[in-house]
Amino acid sequence: MTNGKSKGPGSVTSRDVAKAAKVSQALVSRAFTGHGRIAPETRERILKVADDIGWQPNALARSMVTGDAPLVAVITTRLHFDWRAQVLSHLLKAVQEWHLKPLLFYAESDDQVDRLLEESIGWRTRGVIVTAGNVQTKRAEAILSGGRFFAALNRPANHPGAFSIATDNTRGGATAASLLLAEGRRRFLVISGPQDSWAPSLRANGFMAAIRAQGEAVTVWHNETMTIEAGKDCASAFLALPAGARPDAVFATNDALALGFMDGLRGKVSIPDDLSLIGFDNLPASSWTPYQLTTFEQPLDEMVSRIVDYVNLHQQLDGRHDPTRTSDNGLVHCSPKIILRSTTKADQ
Amino acid sequence: MTNGKSKGPGSVTSRDVAKAAKVSQALVSRAFTGHGRIAPETRERILKVADDIGWQPNALARSMVTGDAPLVAVITTRLHFDWRAQVLSHLLKAVQEWHLKPLLFYAESDDQVDRLLEESIGWRTRGVIVTAGNVQTKRAEAILSGGRFFAALNRPANHPGAFSIATDNTRGGATAASLLLAEGRRRFLVISGPQDSWAPSLRANGFMAAIRAQGEAVTVWHNETMTIEAGKDCASAFLALPAGARPDAVFATNDALALGFMDGLRGKVSIPDDLSLIGFDNLPASSWTPYQLTTFEQPLDEMVSRIVDYVNLHQQLDGRHDPTRTSDNGLVHCSPKIILRSTTKADQ
DNA sequence: CTGAAAGCGCTTACAG
């Protein structure tokens, strides 16, 4: 990393503005902050001079002095065609409305998240919002003990002082199960992601528990990735089954898998005649003509606004732990909303 | 914006670490920067103490002293299911590899971009990368004159000292035209976005110029938005045409329009028998089974790496304008790459 | 209403 940035003509400071406006440096500061007394006309003059020179206060220096940087660390990962882009978009909007600036920490893979979390500490942000990877208790602790907030989206925060908002994945799985059960389906299949993935596993488990509670059997197929391609692969595996042994009810723990599965079955299996299919996420594509997938919408708006509430509360409490918190490890659930479309039978 | 953040126990400083390690404050700084002499054992001890306390250097204070914040401002907008999420993902990855931190400026709409650009100046970032909205010359000037770099992606930077990398949209349009012409198509339609949109207009114009150069006629339909829904609306309009008057070659200036158009035509018009269709962007969905859209891939990797090159050069030149630059207003083109799939005839 | 001074938390010459 060469830098060699010299203090060129670019380093204009409030001092230069003060000189040009023939006032003290303190006054130009007051002209910008609005704090402290200053004659309106002086203020106008200073603002004009500053504009001419093209100067505005150095936000870093200001943060230094005030001891507070209007920054929030956001940990994210690859924005594939994915639910994650929507999450980030909502989050960025909320942060913007807060008048805070998101400092992005981008992970290529989940195992980089811990390092990024550590790195974020140096920036003295107001707090951090995690949307990728797993959170270690000691990291959350390090951040919270600095008086910063810590919010996790769709993953456990693993700390009682933190805030975690997640879709009620287990419930979603159970809802999917009862829907398929009510249709009279009997041979159940779950297509899911890696065994250790948090949300998909909860969805799968919720589904399986509900199916088994009715005395029915259910199979799971795990996939390395949860992509369209993996969904297609599942379709191939499905088609390789003897016709009589094929499941007639499939729950995909995300929409990408479901869409790929549909594509792989296209022209060979009729949905929902031969089988019913339910996904999870409600991707934009799930509502498109060739798919019309029954799926669950995660209430992103609600989730983000809950984070906003938490952060506001945290700011009011000035970083102290919320005493009213019935510390369920900080985990809060939102109900996923079923979106009925054409991959399940209409008469529900 | 209430803040009221008090200097609680969170405000640990290098001084506290120094005290605990029984050394001067300067030494703990040296332990972390690696600059200046320090006994290896002293360093180890300090690092250990710091870790116990949970302290690490305040990045803001460091930037203050060094006069250089490892920050880059990235201006973006809503990450709908869209090409933009891919752009941002690539960009974030590049910035990360640079060991810089992206400070995100999020615009809800294009007209907010100018304000964000102004706001970015206060952060004294190394530079700014714009991926949304229009750039005003004076803003680019304000940023460049501060010694910062200024890069625009898929839009004009409107300043000779700036860098702008864009797909050669005009060429893409022309390529689409020759492909359809070579197929023997005769009735050409362009479906595009708003009249004043930059890239889509260039694509449309490139297409139309090439068609007209062959003495053929071509119609354009403009849309307020460039979405799936707008594409469907175009399909309805298409179907409302008397069969004999229907175009047999359609160029959509982005994939979303093309995909929506296909969905609207599904079961009524056969592609590519009745008409050929070409899009632009190569969205992930464009390769999915129900679409298989012929389209143009924008060479994102190349575009981002060109930005990286520019920034590296800029850093070497220390913010001075590149004298070797044959100032074409800083605009550099990348060739879009045609991806032939099934919405055009195979034998090209 | 205005200015001189202290101080935010660091880094980096400069002495020792």
Place this chain on the structure above:
DNA sequence: CTGAAAGCGCTTACAG
């Protein structure tokens, strides 16, 4: 090798 001091660019009491 270590420490005391100056200074980064601001904001904010404190005097005037």
